[in-house]
Amino acid sequence: MYSIAYKFNGQNIKDLDIIISQSYGLTDLPKTKEPLIANWPDQHGIDVDLSNRVYDPRMIKLNCFMKCENEEDFITKSLKLNQLLTNNNSSGLLSLVVDFPFTKPLVYAVYLSGEISHTKKWRNGVFFSTFTLEFIEPEPMKISIIARPSATSVIFTEPIAQDILLNIYTINGGIMKVEKDVLISRGDYYFPIFWNSWQDTEFSGYLIITCNEGINELHLAASDEYIILTNGI
Numbered sequence: 038m039y040s041i042a043y044k045f046n047g048q049n050i051k052d053l054d055i056i057i058s059q060s061y062g063l064t065d066l067p068k069t070k071e072p073l074i075a076n077w078p079d080q081h082g083i084d085v086d087l088s089n090r091v092y093d094p095r096m097i098k099l100n101c102f103m104k105c106e107n108e109e110d111f112i113t114k115s116l117k118l119n120q121l122l123t124n125n126n127s128s129g130l131l132s133l134v135v136d137f138p139f140t141k142p143l144v145y146a147v148y149l150s151g152e153i154s155h156t157k158k159w160r161n162g163v164f165f166s167t168f169t170l171e172f173i174e175p176e177p178m179k180i181s182i183i184a185r186p187s188a189t190s191v192i193f194t195e196p197i198a199q200d201i202l203l204n205i206y207t208i209n210g211g212i213m214k215v216e217k218d219v220l221i222s223r224g225d226y227y228f229p230i231f232w233n234s235w236q237d238t239e240f241s242g243y244l245i246i247t248c249n250e251g252i253n254e255l256h257l258a259a260s261d262e263y264i265i266l267t268n269g270i
Contacts, residue, residue, distance in 0.1 A: 042136040043099070045121055047211025050101075053114050053121075059100040063135060063143055066270060067092040067177050089251075092270060095174035097133075097147060103155075103166045111166060115155060122149050122170070128215040132208045133172065134243065141266045144181040144243045146206045146213065147172040176204065176247040180255060181266040186241035188262035190227040195256065197225050201248060203255075207232065209242020 043050045043057050050057070070091045075084040103118075105111040125131045125148065135143040151171030158165060182191065201221050207214045209232055221228055232241055244263075248255065257265055 040138070042134075044132075044134040044136065046124060046131050046213065047134075047208075048121060050118075050121075053117055054104045055114075055118070056102045056104075057099050058102050060135075061098040062096045065095070067095050069093070092177055095145075095177035096150075097145070097172040097174065099170040099172075101168050101170060103168070105164045105166065107164055111155075111157065111164065115153075115166070119153065122153075128217075130175075130206075130213065130215065132206075132213040132243075134208070141264070142183065142243075144183075144208065144245060144266060145172075145174045146176070146208075146215070146245055147174045178247065178252060178270050180244075180246040180252055180257065180268050182244040182246070182257075182263045183266055184230065184241055184244060184263035185261075186232070188230055188241065188260075190229050191244065191246075191263065192227045192258040192260060193225075193256055194258045195226070197221050197223055198254065199223050201250065201254065203228070204247045204249075206245035206247075207242065208245070 040051075041057070070093060072090070073086040077084060103111075103114060105114060122131065130146045130148050133145040133147050135145075137143075149170070150173045151169070153168055153170065155166040155168045158167070200223050202218045203221055205216045205219050205228075207216070207230065214231075219228065230244065243266075246252065246255065252268070257268075259265075
């Protein structure tokens with residue numbers, strides 16, 4: 038039976054007997070920030086600048102169901118869940134990869150924004166807990182990539198026209214490395230990939246690329262070494 042896998046820092050949450058019954062926000066369009074508005078007293082309506090729309094962070098909610106043998110099993114699993122979701126890297130973020138059986142995965146760098154409040158019930162002799170996980174993706178405008186172990190760089194279709202600063206999230210082996218303000222100089226046509234660890238799999242890991250000025254100027258070339266998953270919001 039095929040199912041969707043939710044992996045936090047490389048661990049499938051199903052390993053803790055947790056099922057995601059409903060998800061929200063994974064592909065929703067975040068709210069736009071308030072644009073620059075001029076309200077001239079001698080003109081009808083308003084003058085609004087929509088030339089460069091920017092967005093609020095992405096909000097993700099996952100409704101969860103955790104099956105337990107008894108109260109002791111519940112305590113063990115809930116503590117493991119707490120540890121999993123607070124085992125962040127130095128940036129305070131953790132990786133979330135949503136694997137689908139017949140389409141490309143979705144990749145996020147998120148942090149837990151809400152509390153984990155369990156509602157425990159017995160039903161038909163089965164003990165279970167329901168709860169909601171709430172996350173924020175600080176930088177929803179991104180390019181995400183899945184790459185092979187042999188991939189050593191990401192190539193642009195043409196040299197960069199001007200200096201630009203990128204934020205690069207490298208995810209593999211259950212580890213996420215965050216590099217902030219990586220300078221890509223004018224004339225550069227690629228940037229290198231440095232993997233955290235090695236896995237004997239067809240695909241080594243994921244990259245998330247963001248830019249404070251936007252990603253519109255980043256045009257990535259096709260390659261046998263990686264696949265572009267998403268490009269934009």
